[in-house]
Amino acid sequence: MAVYNVPSGVSNILVDIEGTTTPITFVKDVLFPFIKDNIKKYLIEHWKENEFQEDVAQLRKQAEKDSHLHGFVPIPSHVSENDTEKVIQAVVENVQWQMSSDRKTTALKQLQGHMWRSAYATGQIKGEVYKDVVPAVQQWKNLGMKLYIYSSGSVEAQKLLFGYSIEGDLLKLFDGHFDTTVGHKVESESYKNIADRVGCPSENILFLTDVVREAHAAKKAGLHVALVVRPGNEALTDEDKSNFHLVTSFDQIHFPSQQ
Incomplete structure (x- = not known):
């Protein structure tokens, strides 16, 4: 898949967990x-x-x-x-x-x-993340990007996954966490609420997810969206592929300063 060149003006990145940063099989x-x-x-x-x-x-x-x-x-x-x-x-x-x-x-x-x-x-569980996630996120942070998590799992569950991950404590890489208390992920209003919470216009946010319905909701709210295609994720239709940018790895996402 081709590199996704993110539009200029994007300063905040919102990421899903399951099927995006973390294998569906882990959950x-x-x-x-x-x-x-x-x-x-x-x-x-x-x-x-x-x-x-x-x-x-x-x-x-x-x-x-x-x-x-x-x-x-x-x-x-x-x-x-x-x-x-x-x-x-x-x-x-x-x-x-x-x-x-x-x-x-x-x-x-x-x-x-x-x-x-x-x-x-107690070490019975360690959070899994794809190998491309940490290097890409660290690079985005170096570019001055702010990163947020939005998952149907609770904020506490999110912090546990990234705080006790196979790559160590990754919480320092994220600027905030959102769960369904801000709204359901398939409702566009939820993404407007998040934009309000982080204090920036919707068009300054890039949302990364593997779920088409979430992608549509975020796009309707004015966010930029890329669908993340990972092994085991739900298959995409031709229409889905034509409606959204597709990436199979975070390192395919390039910002203006990287281009």
């Missing part, structure tokens, strides 16, 4: 299975902690909102010590249902983030 084959395999053990070990009880409270509120959905799992209130086992099992089943339905609720992401934090800190 599907490492992060998610860790939750499913360890959820009950984690609940039992952390049950009495205030942070965990807040996680349960948020999951319970989400369950009340989901009561109209097929297969939803309610989470009963914890009244006495005798209820603990019943509530724990309900939380396990609720989390498994949300994950099997590919839900991306804030409550679920919050619990997952706390579980991953423990796993990263």
Whole structure:
């Protein structure tokens, strides 16, 4: 694929994670299975902690909102010590249902983030990044670019992935993080919100993603967009290929000072 020469005026770069900086397989084959395999053990070990009880409270509120959905799992209130086992099992089943339905609720992401934090800190998990990412990002930083992450995963989960990566602590390379609390990634308003937050016009931002619907939303909001084509990512149609610049590696992205 040809080099993508970024238009002059771009001073901020917004990047997706899954399928863009990090293999999709890392999320599907490492992060998610860790939750499913360890959820009950984690609940039992952390049950009495205030942070965990807040996680349960948020999951319970989400369950009340989901009561109209097929297969939803309610989470009963914890009244006495005798209820603990019943509530724990309900939380396990609720989390498994949300994950099997590919839900991306804030409550679920919050619990997952706390579980991953423990796993990263103990070395059970290390964040994966493509080999071309760090050299390119370091070069962009040297050019004076500001870099931000925007992912459906929580900000905490993002910081864990890059803070405990196979390349070491990469957090110093990024100027900020955004998750779905700023809006869903397929809605153009979310990208306008991000532009407001970073304090620059939409046309001064380049968004890198592998998801076509996100690309369209960002483009509608006035951002420049490049689709990142990585192994295992969803196949693109001819129309997709004609609508967006395509790159298979970050080193194909060149800024005016590099051209």
